[in-house]
Each structure stands twice: as C-alpha cells, then as structure tokens.
Amino acid sequence: MEWRRLPPGAPDPERTLGMLVFPALLAASVIRLLLLPPGVLPGCRFRGWTGVPCPACGSSRAFYALLLGRPFVALRLQPLVVLASGAFAAYAAYAWVVVLGRLPRLRGLPRIGLRRALLLAVALILLNWAYLVAHDARHSGGYAPATERGGQGPATAVPQAPRYGWGLSR
Numbered sequence: 091m092e093w094r095r096l097p098p099g100a101p102d103p104e105r106t107l108g109m110l111v112f113p114a115l116l117a118a119s120v121i122r123l124l125l126l127p128p129g130v131l132p133g134c135r136f137r138g139w140t141g142v143p144c145p146a147c148g149s150s151r152a153f154y155a156l157l158l159g160r161p162f163v164a165l166r167l168q169p170l171v172v173l174a175s176g177a178f179a180a181y182a183a184y185a186w187v188v189v190l191g192r193l194p195r196l197r198g199l200p201r202i203g204l205r206r207a208l209l210l211a212v213a214l215i216l217l218n219w220a221y222l223v224a225h226d227a228r229h230s231g232g233y234a235p236a237t238e239r240g241g242q243g244p245a246t247a248v249p250q251a252p253r254y255g256w257g258l259s260r
Contacts, residue, residue: 093194104195108185112178123154143226145219166225170218 096102136144152168155161156175165172188195202210 091196091198091200094197095194102189104185105189108182109189112182112185116178116182119153120157123150123157143219143222145215145222147222147226168218169221170214 134144134147136142137147146168148168149171152164152171153175155164155167156172161172184196187193
C-alpha cells in the first residue's frame with residue numbers, strides 16, 4: 091500500500107463514493123427515521139412466518155440507536171450494521187479529507203478477488219445471523235412457528251422491557 095497522487099482523468103472513487111453516495115444514503119436514512127413516528131416501521135415478515143429473526147432483523151433500530159449516540163445498544167441489536175456503518179463513516183471521512191485537501195490517495199490495497207470478497211461477505215452475514223438467532227433465543231425462550239402463536243409475531247409471547255422510540259430499551 092502506498093499514497094499516490096491521482097492522475098488527471100483517472101476515476102475518483104473517493105469523490106464518487108465517499109463524498110456523494112455514502113453521505114446521500116446517510117441523509118436519506120436519517121430523514122426517513124426522523125420523519126416516521128416511533129413504532130411505524132414495518133415488522134419482519136420472515137420473523138412473523140418462522141419466529142426466527144432474519145439476517146437484517148434489528149437494522150433500523152440499530153441505526154436509530156447509532157443516531158441517538160448509543161453504539162452499545164446498536165451493537166447488541168445488529169452488530170453487522172454497526173460495523174458496516176463505522177466502515178462507511180471512516181471511508182467517507184477519509185474521502186472528504188483527501189478530496190478537499192487535494193492529497194495523495196491510498197492505493198495498492200491487496201486484491202482479494204471477487205470470489206473471496208463474496209465468500210467473506212457471506213461468512214460475515216451468516217455469523218451475524220447466528221448471533222441474532224442465538225441472542226433472540228436467549229431472550230425469548232425459544233421459537234414457535236407463527237401458526238402456533240395464532241399468526242402473531244414472537245413479540246406477543248415475550249415480556250417486553252420498558253421501551254421508547256423504535257423498541258430501544260432504556
């Protein structure tokens with residue numbers, strides 16, 4: 091890895107991703123969460139059908155907890171969202187600094203290849219899902235199919251802690 095100046099006319103991923111795409115996604119997410127009143131976010135259909143959390147369960151609540159400055163609550167709700175948000179924020183900060191400061195860019199990162207990158211992504215998603223299932227089973231006392239709960243989600247069978255906002259415990 092080394093720091094290199096960007097040649098004229100070369101693609102500029104720092105400007106495109108770090109200064110435009112990631113901040114736009116963040117702004118859209120924040121606006122969506124702030125405009126919706128608490129409790130309006132739809133439930134997970136996969137969880138409603140099976141009683142088991144999906145790989146993305148808790149993502150909205152985790153992101154909202156991050157916005158409230160509660161990273162440990164967010165980490166408990168959805169670890170992968172917290173890690174991905176941190177990585178995107180770090181990249182966006184790096185991009186703003188190098189683009190606005192007209193500084194050399196970090197190049198020569200190890201190339202792991204598309205297949206390895208996909209395998210790594212799948213492994214991270216599966217590990218995260220295993221955590222969500224284990225964490226949920228520990229706190230809900232197990233699973234029952236939705237039909238055995240009268241079509242209700244697992245939240246009806248689980249005593250609820252005091253909550254505010256989108257189900258974030260105090």
